Amino acid sequence: MIRIDNAVIIPSPDQYIDRGHIVIEKNTILHVGDDLPEHYRQADTIIDASGLLAIPGLINAHTHLAMSLLRGYADDMPLLPWLHEKIWPAEARLEEEDIYWGSMLGILEMIRGGTTSCADMYWQAPATAQAVEKSGLRASICDVIIGLHPEADRLLAESIDFCREWQGKADGRITTMLGPHAPYSCPPSILEKIVEASLELDVGLHIHLSETVAEVQESIEQYGKTPIAMMAGLGVLERPTLAAHCVHPVEDEIDILARFGAVVAHNPGSNMKLGSGIAPVPAMLKAGIKTSLGTDGAASNNNLDMFEEMRLAALLHKAAEEDPTVIPAGQALSMATEAGAAALRIKNLGSLEPGNLADIVLINLNKPHLTPHNNYISDLVYSAEAADVDTVIIDGKILLQKGLFTELDEEEIMAKATKRAKRLLRVPSEA
Ligand SMILES: [Zn+2]
Incomplete structure (x- = not known):
């Protein structure tokens, strides 16, 4: 079980939780709210999301x-x-x-x-x-x-x-x-x-x-x-x-x-x-x-x-x-x-709610261009950028944490892709 604590949460564009919890079991969201029911107090992994904004992936x-x-x-x-x-x-x-x-x-x-x-x-x-x-x-x-x-x-x-x-x-x-x-x-x-x-x-x-x-x-x-x-x-x-x-x-x-x-x-x-x-x-x-x-x-x-x-x-x-x-x-x-x-024709995706697939993104709000937090949805659409992403969870698995990939080797992938592109584009276009 993964628990995210202290996050500002936008479960969907018309909902907002000022300081809340998200509980994930396997690949599914079990709980989203400003409360934390007793039976979710034990979790294998706890992410302190103070200063982070949680949105659907x-x-x-x-x-x-x-x-x-x-x-x-x-x-x-x-x-x-x-x-x-x-x-x-x-x-x-x-x-x-x-x-x-x-x-x-x-x-x-x-x-x-x-x-x-x-x-x-x-x-x-x-x-x-x-x-x-x-x-x-x-x-x-x-x-x-x-x-x-x-x-x-x-x-x-x-x-x-x-x-x-x-x-x-x-x-x-x-x-x-x-x-x-x-x-x-x-x-x-x-x-x-x-x-x-x-x-x-x-x-x-x-x-x-x-x-x-x-x-x-x-x-x-x-x-x-x-x-x-x-x-x-x-x-x-x-x-x-x-x-x-x-x-x-x-x-x-x-x-x-x-x-x-x-x-x-x-x-x-x-x-x-x-x-x-x-x-x-x-x-x-x-x-x-x-x-x-x-x-x-x-x-x-x-x-x-x-x-x-x-x-x-x-x-x-x-x-x-x-x-x-x-x-x-x-x-x-x-x-x-x-x-x-x-x-994608996936019904239980696209918002943070119990029963939905656990695809969750945490955004670092502690940035000059996202301050002073007058309106989080406005900040997300008009001010935020990809580099503000702190943590990414897909299908209940943490793939990016504090800006670092947990499993993927970023340097290796960039080097291999560069090598493949050089080979592919070495032949001049017929045009
Ligand atoms: Zn296309």
Whole structure:
């Protein structure tokens, strides 16, 4: 049993405990409150969290962990040339060891920054899953399927095998999805097969959707339909769908997404960096769409910092709508926690309450930029940074304590990832 004492606790964006206790048994939260029932007085580990703020672990709802190797490799380019000229040629050279150490690097950054789970889509997913299993992170992982790939059917078969092998692994920390990359890279014939497989496997779908204006226009030219309408027509949205981006829904498409119950992963940093546009997030929230937050990969962000993403989400839409009341701080926090849990389809995650999974982050409040503590949720969203994270608990296990990793070898992972990146990017791009 682990007990956290004397913490300021934000169990969820609309709750607050000034000085309280959290009791964890195995991977589950047993108690959260300003009281401490008698039977919780004995604990194996007691963390004195005086001066620390306890929040639910942050959830990165759309990322490509191993892309951390490509950080800084191709910047200041639009999405399609960025993909075709730089990213895809480099990705064609990826080896399993690249995926493993690239994922480890991403995981290191996420845990250090208070992110306890993510939804990942990338190549050679088993290597990412191995990194997740070893590291202690929680993740929903999918192998990317590019329908235009000459061996698309092999990619689909491997994705199906991945789901069968890894669903529920690592004591349940790993779940799986199928990952059709995007409507522009997956023709209807393969999408239909993917929908069928997702039904059979009982897994959801993770897809990039309506990310750029060019994507929407090309879809209309090619199919006479927008990407979201296409996905509705092909039955994709009838499956539990995690739709990354949705920057350019047209007309009634926000209603379509809401009606099907799709969870959107909003990636403000990536959308800004790739110049993709501004997703109509306030309208999506108003329509009742669960809208989570993601960083996207480190090649288009270029970090995996969910504090930054919360702040960007809160600021971007105020600027876009010239209205400071949209996406208040509590809403941004909810997107990074409760909506993230919906993105991962995990019911007992995203808030600190008895029965929920014990994914908890303690933040050091004793910093000039977090003083004088007038409003903790405001501090979290508008002032805090990843470096303020003191302690991280995932699935009831302490992985970071007083800023130090308890098990992961940070120096080794950074050195190995650097070596893999040097090998991967040594070959000049075909572009
Ligand atoms: Zn992405």
